[in-house]
Amino acid sequence: MMKNVLIIVVQFILHPVLFLKKGRVFKDFLKSVEGNASEILLLVLLEAMSIALCFSRSFRENIHLFTARYSFLDKENGISAGASFNGGRMRVHNEVLENSDATVTFKDAKTMRDFLFSKKPDIISALLNNEITVTGNLNYLFKFSYMARNLQGRLSRESNSGF
Numbered sequence: 001m002m003k004n005v006l007i008i009v010v011q012f013i014l015h016p017v018l019f020l021k022k023g024r025v026f027k028d029f030l031k032s033v034e035g036n037a038s039e040i041l042l043l044v045l046l047e048a049m050s051i052a053l054c055f056s057r058s059f060r061e062n063i064h065l066f067t068a069r070y071s072f073l074d075k076e077n078g079i080s081a082g083a084s085f086n087g088g089r090m091r092v093h094n095e096v097l098e099n100s101d102a103t104v105t106f107k108d109a110k111t112m113r114d115f116l117f118s119k120k121p122d123i124i125s126a127l128l129n130n131e132i133t134v135t136g137n138l139n140y141l142f143k144f145s146y147m148a149r150n151l152q153g154r155l156s157r158e159s160n161s162g163f
Contacts (some may be wrong), residue, residue: 045116059148060088069085070098074108102144111131127146
């Protein structure tokens with residue numbers, strides 16, 4: 001995917017007038033950038049969770065004796081990532097995991113960002129509006145959503161305290 005972005009950037013540099021005339025190419029470029037940004041945000045969220053689990057005993061209580069495998073997909077941009085929890089540890093993966101307990105497929109990059117970084121995500125509404133689909137145990141999605149919100153709350157409390 002990053003290769004596509006580079007090709008489009010080079011095309012713009014070499015032929016800016018032709019590039020701008022081709023509205024479709026410009027839209028594809030924006031879509032590619034949006035997809036890459038969403039993939040990076042997803043990986044940053046997963047890595048932040050992993051780091052928090054290493055350093056925060058109270059946050060680590062969320063995964064004490066918890067074993068699960070998550071996969072995250074975006075239909076539109078081909079974004080994929082995974083997370084596995086086992087033995088009080090979390091590993092982040094840059095790909096879909098086989099035998100995931102929950103696979104969450106987002107309609108597009110915007111839906112992924114809105115869902116993952118919402119203060120109060122409405123999982124049921126997202127399912128009913130076909131913004132996400134879940135394969136596997138839905139309870140795992142609720143657990144992951146809780147952990148992501150918990151981490152965001154901890155980070156916002158730290159930043160408000162001047163840390």
